[in-house]
Amino acid sequence: MGKYLRKILLFFLLVVVIDCLFGLAFQYMNDHSKGGGVRSRHYVCKESKEDVLIFGSSRAKHHYVPDLIEDSLQMTCYNTGEDGNGILLCYGFMKMITDRHTPKLVIYDVTGFDMYEDDNMKYLDLMKPYYYEKGIDSIFWSVEPKTRVMMLSNLYRYNTTCLRVFGNYLHPMTNYPKGYLALNGIMDQEPIIYNEEPGNVDTLKIRYFERLISLAKSKGINLVCCCSPSYKASINQDYCQPIRQLCLQYNVPFLYYGDDSDISLEKSFFQDRTHLNDKGARLFTNKLISWIKSNKSII
Amino acid sequence: MPFNSLNFWFVFPLVFALYWVIPVRYNQWRKVFLILASYLLYMNWKPAFAIVLMGVTLITFFGSLLIEGKQPHKKKRLAWLFAFLALLPLLVFKYYNFLNDSVSHGLAAIGLKFSMPGLNWAIPVGISFFTFQAVGYMLDVYHGKVNAERDILDYVLFVSFFPQVASGPISAANELLPQIKEVHHFDYDQGRQGLKFLLWGMFIKLVIADRLGLFVDTVYANYIHYNGTTCFVASVFYSIQIYCDFAGYSLMAIGIARTLGFNLPDNFRRPYFAISITDFWRRWHITLTRWLTQHIYIPMGGNRCGKIKNYWNIFVTFLVSGIWHGANWTFVIWGCMHGFFQIIEKAVGLQKYEGKSKTIRTLRIFVTFLLVNFAWIFFRMPDISSAGIVVGKIFSDFGVPELSGLDVFSQIILFLGIAILIVKDFRVEFLPDRFAFLQKSFFRWSVYVVLFVMILTLGVLDSGQFIYVNF
Known part of the structure; x- marks a missing residue:
């Protein structure tokens, strides 16, 4: 038994050494990546200094054109949207950004990821490399207390993303100018539209949305929540209700463009049912800019 | 737990x-x-x-x-x-x-x-x-x-x-x-063997099965939006997923038991290298097949009876196997398909192959895999009509497979895991006495450490269930 336990101990010592070395290497590559999503995220968390920031999921990333906002409002702008993500990641981004810089305006694109129950661990994946940043660890603990232990492993912080970090450090294949990623396809078929019932409201996500609003208010940041267009969306199927109520309660402007008649009925503005292509995104961004200009108090 | x-x-x-x-x-x-x-x-x-x-x-x-x-x-x-x-x-x-x-x-x-x-x-x-x-x-x-x-x-x-x-x-x-x-x-060798099983079981479950599951679930949940080629790729991935998921669980169970001094029976023996459906069932979920053989097939008369009665016995055994897996007509059809395939094999005399031709052997492995893969579609889909649509798409809606939701890095992880599985199973199946140098301490320890590090870096560590726990 002694030999057995000694060998197990030796095995884990080896793993710990590798964990430390690889962890340091991945951290270096993450902090010095040359492009792609890794660079974009690092910029958002550690370097961004723009006046206007866009937050949200893929719908944010593909729907808000920073160049148009910069030209029209004469303010710098960056799009921090991340595919398949929501409030848990966005609150973490906001926390890291506001610790060193105060943007003037934050536009938050609201989706179901911000309010309904699902596997919350997936929203933390991209934030794992920033676990030790101030105020970030508690987001992990509130989602899954066991992350206190799991995060002791440096490699776990790069679980799943390690190859991406490596690739973006060596030879990035994509770049997102100011965080925006234009979609160039056109939806050529009439999509099947399911009338899916929204799930249960996730109280944790709502709590983090409230925290985001409080953080913005405490720093004097103007926050605007927005629901961007979806193809043939109907106000009757408005899934944003929980966030809409929250905005009402905290006096935050909530703009609903989900069923905007100029955009949401026209297939040529969409790549798929929920994502605008570049043409649609530009039209939508211009509409949003018009609203901002007509409400000068928020800038 | x-x-x-x-x-x-x-x-x-x-x-x-x-x-x-x-x-x-x-x-x-x-x-x-x-x-x-x-x-x-x-x-x-x-x-x-x-x-x-x-x-x-x-x-x-x-x-x-x-x-x-x-x-x-x-x-x-x-x-x-x-x-x-x-x-x-x-x-x-x-x-x-x-x-x-x-x-x-x-x-x-x-x-x-x-x-x-x-x-x-x-x-x-x-x-x-x-x-x-x-x-x-x-x-x-x-x-x-x-x-x-x-x-x-x-x-x-x-x-x-x-x-x-x-x-x-x-x-x-x-x-x-x-x-x-x-x-x-306490037996050192038994304990060591147990940890090896545990490590390999965890690897195929977390790095291969759960990662494939992310793609399979996406495609099968929205199969209507995908072309037939993508549905076929998803079906092949599901075949690998369910093998790695269940064999991974079995290996972990066997490994844990061995560290406590118990030897549990093997449950899998590289099933996708089977040369017929009959052979597949000697390699897949071995302990269930044995149970069904001893308590259903043999009491009904087994093969010590007329041909028709024997075919009926096979059919009923696999019908029970289907029903055992779940209360859904899809499982009944899956079981019937396996029963039917075996009856055909038996009737035509294809259940065994003792020749030495590598080409015929390879061809038989390939055809057996396709048949098993086809049946898994019914096993996986929530109802018969969805399974029918997926099968229909595979045979009619050809196109470029869309590995949607998988960026190039996820694809590398996925194919790396599958490649390791194939190499390992191929060596054990066809070249068991070759590559003796792999038994040297340095190589063994390197493999253990690399697999563990791969689990930490590439495994889906936050996922939940094993597929067969639902049965």
């Missing part, structure tokens, strides 16, 4: 340490400790499930005692009675709603309205596995293959032993009960 949960990895070293710390002379206390650990881990799913586990245990324990030594006609009646009682929880929890819905729909088709209230209960984890293990023991007593167990502690541990209670392997009484009675001394 699933083996891939972090909680289990806090609890297991404790169970291991306490088990071996109890001195050999207190062997009875070791058993009590294992029973407690098994029940506590099982109750972690849902405490109420333990009542069903204990119920099935007691029914088969006392049933076997009553059956043993009775006159044949009385013995038969008692065996039927206790088998029915032991199977009753399984029938109620798993099949009541299915039967109710099927009867209601059947009657509605002829214009009659009738339905019983549905049950909204969770199905106890592993009910199909521990029920079959317990009923198998009772039938072995009935057939006189083993004596009825008189030590209730040994028998409780036999049914509830934590490595296997949730998803097998389904042990036979003459395999596990003698080991439970034995006094175990």
Whole structure:
């Protein structure tokens, strides 16, 4: 038994050494990546200094054109949207950004990821490399207390993303100018539209949305929540209700463009049912800019 | 508690340490400790499930005692009675709603309205596995293959032993009960073998099965939006996923048991290198196949009867196999397909191949895989019509496969895992005596460390269940 336990101990010592070395290497590559999503995220968390920031999921990333906002409002702008993500990641981004810089305006694109129950661990994946940043660890603990232990492993912080970090450090294949990623396809078929019932409201996500609003208010940041267009969306199927109520309660402007008649009925503005292509995104961004200009108090 | 949960990895070293710390002379206390650990881990799913586990245990324990030594006609009646009682929880929890819905729909088709209230209960984890293990023991007593167990502690541990209670392997009484009675001394080689199984099981589950599952779930949940080629790729990935998921679980169960000094039976033997469907079932879920052979196929007459009767026996055995997997017509069809394929093989004489042609062997492996893969579509889809649409798309809607949602890095991870699996299984299957240098300490340790690091970096560590736990 002694030999057995000694060998197990030796095995884990080896793993710990590798964990430390690889962890340091991945951290270096993450902090010095040359492009792609890794660079974009690092910029958002550690370097961004723009006046206007866009937050949200893929719908944010593909729907808000920073160049148009910069030209029209004469303010710098960056799009921090991340595919398949929501409030848990966005609150973490906001926390890291506001610790060193105060943007003037934050536009938050609201989706179901911000309010309904699902596997919350997936929203933390991209934030794992920033676990030790101030105020970030508690987001992990509130989602899954066991992350206190799991995060002791440096490699776990790069679980799943390690190859991406490596690739973006060596030879990035994509770049997102100011965080925006234009979609160039056109939806050529009439999509099947399911009338899916929204799930249960996730109280944790709502709590983090409230925290985001409080953080913005405490720093004097103007926050605007927005629901961007979806193809043939109907106000009757408005899934944003929980966030809409929250905005009402905290006096935050909530703009609903989900069923905007100029955009949401026209297939040529969409790549798929929920994502605008570049043409649609530009039209939508211009509409949003018009609203901002007509409400000068928020800038 | 699933083996891939972090909680289990806090609890297991404790169970291991306490088990071996109890001195050999207190062997009875070791058993009590294992029973407690098994029940506590099982109750972690849902405490109420333990009542069903204990119920099935007691029914088969006392049933076997009553059956043993009775006159044949009385013995038969008692065996039927206790088998029915032991199977009753399984029938109620798993099949009541299915039967109710099927009867209601059947009657509605002829214009009659009738339905019983549905049950909204969770199905106890592993009910199909521990029920079959317990009923198998009772039938072995009935057939006189083993004596009825008189030590209730040994028998409780036999049914509830934590490595296997949730998803097998389904042990036979003459395999596990003698080991439970034995006094175990720690064996270094057995313990080392156990950790190797555990590591490989975790690797194929977390790095291959769960990662493939992300793609398969996306495509099958929205199959209507994908072309047939993508659906076919998803079906191949599902075939690999279910193998890695279930074989991974079995290996982990076997590995954990070995570290405690128990040898559980093998459940998989590289099934996708099978040269016929008959051969596939000698390699896939071996312990279930053995159970069905011993308790369904052989009692019905097996192959010691006329051809037609033999074909019927095969068909019924695989129908039961399908129904065992779940209360859904998709499983029934899956079971029937396997039965049908084997009948054809037997009728044409394709179930064996003893020739040496590598080309024919490769071709047979390929065709067998395609047939198995085709049947898995019915196994995976929620209903027959969805399965039909997917099959229809595969044969009509050709196009470029869309590995949607998978960026280039995820694809590299995915194919790297599959490549490692294929290389490993290929070497064990076809070149078992080659590459002896891999047995040297340096290579062995390198492989262990690399696999563990891959689990940490590339494994889906935050996922939940094993597929077969649902059965």
